[in-house]
Amino acid sequence: MSTQIEKKIVTRFAPSPTGFIHVGGVRTALYAWALARKNEGKFILRIEDTDKAREVEGSIAHIIESLKWLGIEWDEGIDIGGPNAPYVQSQRLSHYKKYANILIEKGLAYPDPYTEDEVKVFRKKAEEEKRAFLYREHRPESFGVWDGTKPLRLKVPVVKSYTWNDDVRGELSAGEEALDDFILIKSDGYPTYNFAHIIDDLEMGVTHIVRADEFIASVPKYLSLYDALEITPPIFVTLPPILGEEGTKKLGKRDGAKDILDYREEGFLPEAMLNFLVLMGWNPGGEKEIFSKEEFIELFDISHIHKAGAMFNEEKLLWINKEHIRKQSKEIQSQSVKPFMKDYPDDLLNRLLPTVIDRISNYGQLNSIEPIEFRFFINTPKLDVEKILWKDSSKEEALSHLQAVKEILSKADFLSSESIKESIMPYAESNGKGNVLWPLRMSLSGQEKSVDPFTICYVLGRDEAINRIDSACSVLDS
RNA sequence: GGCCCUAUCGUCUAUCGGUUAGGACGUAUCCUUCUCAAGGAUAAAAGCGCAGUUCGAUUCUGCGUAGGGUCACCA
Numbered sequence: 114m115s116t117q118i119e120k121k122i123v124t125r126f127a128p129s130p131t132g133f134i135h136v137g138g139v140r141t142a143l144y145a146w147a148l149a150r151k152n153e154g155k156f157i158l159r160i161e162d163t164d165k166a167r168e169v170e171g172s173i174a175h176i177i178e179s180l181k182w183l184g185i186e187w188d189e190g191i192d193i194g195g196p197n198a199p200y201v202q203s204q205r206l207s208h209y210k211k212y213a214n215i216l217i218e219k220g221l222a223y224p225d226p227y228t229e230d231e232v233k234v235f236r237k238k239a240e241e242e243k244r245a246f247l248y249r250e251h252r253p254e255s256f257g258v259w260d261g262t263k264p265l266r267l268k269v270p271v272v273k274s275y276t277w278n279d280d281v282r283g284e285l286s287a288g289e290e291a292l293d294d295f296i297l298i299k300s301d302g303y304p305t306y307n308f309a310h311i312i313d314d315l316e317m318g319v320t321h322i323v324r325a326d327e328f329i330a331s332v333p334k335y336l337s338l339y340d341a342l343e344i345t346p347p348i349f350v351t352l353p354p355i356l357g358e359e360g361t362k363k364l365g366k367r368d369g370a371k372d373i374l375d376y377r378e379e380g381f382l383p384e385a386m387l388n389f390l391v392l393m394g395w396n397p398g399g400e401k402e403i404f405s406k407e408e409f410i411e412l413f414d415i416s417h418i419h420k421a422g423a424m425f426n427e428e429k430l431l432w433i434n435k436e437h438i439r440k441q442s443k444e445i446q447s448q449s450v451k452p453f454m455k456d457y458p459d460d461l462l463n464r465l466l467p468t469v470i471d472r473i474s475n476y477g478q479l480n481s482i483e484p485i486e487f488r489f490f491i492n493t494p495k496l497d498v499e500k501i502l503w504k505d506s507s508k509e510e511a512l513s514h515l516q517a518v519k520e521i522l523s524k525a526d527f528l529s530s531e532s533i534k535e536s537i538m539p540y541a542e543s544n545g546k547g548n549v550l551w552p553l554r555m556s557l558s559g560q561e562k563s564v565d566p567f568t569i570c571y572v573l574g575r576d577e578a579i580n581r582i583d584s585a586c587s588v589l590d591s
Numbered sequence: 592g593g594c595c596c597u598a599u600c601g602u603c604u605a606u607c608g609g610u611u612a613g614g615a616c617g618u619a620u621c622c623u624u625c626u627c628a629a630g631g632a633u634a635a636a637a638g639c640g641c642a643g644u645u646c647g648a649u650u651c652u653g654c655g656u657a658g659g660g661u662c663a664c665c666a
Contacts, residue, residue, distance in 0.1 A: 400615075426603065432615085433616090561627085565624085
């Protein structure tokens with residue numbers, strides 16, 4: 114038995130309530146969650162609402178709804194208490210203040226004596242001289258007492274090059290210019306992300322920081338803060354970017370990234386969304402592509418997370434969604450189809466279901482497909498002679514074939530479309546399939562393009578099928 | 592511009608120095624078929640460039656190139 118106590122993995126997803134979350138945010142949440150689940154760890158949902166100006170009303174509810182829809186469940190967080198509650202940064206100001214005071218006592222934090230405009234001038238000057246702007250070059254000689262009305266800055270403890278390990282990227286490093294006296298607490302009393310997330314991760318026992326790679330450039334700053342606080346940083350798990358479909362830009366709200374719940378509205382399945390997103394930056398190796406939640410959690414591991422970015426591709430998402438639809442039980446499929454096909458009688462819809470499933474990649478497509486491809490099942494088609502006739506065949510010919518088929522159908526086995534096909538095919542083959550089947554399908558559907566006539570017969574049922582053939586016959590006869 | 596990261600078919604990817612560089616999406620063609628789908632089959636399609644290490648590099652190293660990120664009292 115090992116004496117080493119293995120630390121339980123703790124991850125978190127920490128969005129800011131500035132609107133909806135898009136696929137990028139969901140992917141981050143998904144990886145953090147999968148990592149915790151795979152290792153029987155803990156997954157925390159924390160809200161980072163320290164920028165009151167950017168806050169958008171209703172965001173938190175929206176985020177919760179999004180994650181719940183996807184089935185990404187948190188063990189502790191905004192609405193589930195835990196030892197580190199609350200999980201909302203605006204309610205944790207005393208925690209940040211406590212650590213700020215520790216830093217002040219150590220002489221590693223000081224109030225910024227300049228106004229915003231003065232700092233702006235420094236920055237502009239550096240830009241003009243084509244140098245990187247470093248606030249610490251303007252650091253005052255002596256520090257006043259922080260009364261909370263000025264921003265509190267970190268005094269970088271040691272200006273040096275940092276080298277650190279990232280579980281995905283390996284060894285990373287940056288020069289001294291990546292270090293600066295950044296703001297810990299803003300003049301409005303709220304901490305910055307840079308400060309708050311470090312305190313929260315520490316207090317909440319986060320072991321793995323899973324986040325996208327836009328934060329790499331800031332890591333040296335964080336390391337200097339960890340040093341100042343004399344704490345050991347968590348493990349960094351940096352995710353590759355997700356690029357937008359059009360350009361090569363990182364996917365973001367400005368580039369038209371959609372609200373994740375829009376995909377729900379469009380009829381995508383949450384499990385398909387997760388399957389698609391888990392593959393945006395991770396792959397277990399091998400050729401399997403369709404995974405259930407349980408399957409990919411079982412396989413998930415950091416070593417297979419990619420370094421390079423991936424472009425978001427909705428075509429593939431659609432394909433994955435189709436595969437997931439086809440794996441659903443008939444009951445679920447039926448429930449999902451019904452809202453789009455309310456007017457269809459239950460028994461008819463039951464017989465039609467496999468055909469419907471066959472023709473969609475996404476339930477939302479039924480909005481446009483149903484009126485075109487299926488409506489004739491419940492609306493009797495309007496027929497005219499021209500449409501019924503196959504190529505240059507005659508009215509008489511069509512009429513006799515329809516009457517013959519009607520005879521066959523009156524005695525046929527209506528157990529399945531296959532059985533109907535078996536009854537009709539011998540006649541169709543000996544009289545020319547087009548000559549028989551085109552008028553038949555037309556009388557049943559009234560459409561040039563449709564499902565095959567055997568399936569239509571089966572779905573309509575014997576009586577309705579024969580009725581429609583009769584109507585067609587009378588059109589031809591007149 | 593400084594700093595940092597990344598680099599295999601159009602797209603998502605497999606390969607952990609030796610492969611005819613494999614799969615999937617999409618595309619094309621064919622089969623199936625009365626039509627439209629679905630399905631099946633086949634095809635086209637990739638190691639960014641240049642050096643180096645090595646018996647041998649897609650794989651390791653360097654340089655270049657390209658793309659991305661970041662330089663806020665935003666996260």
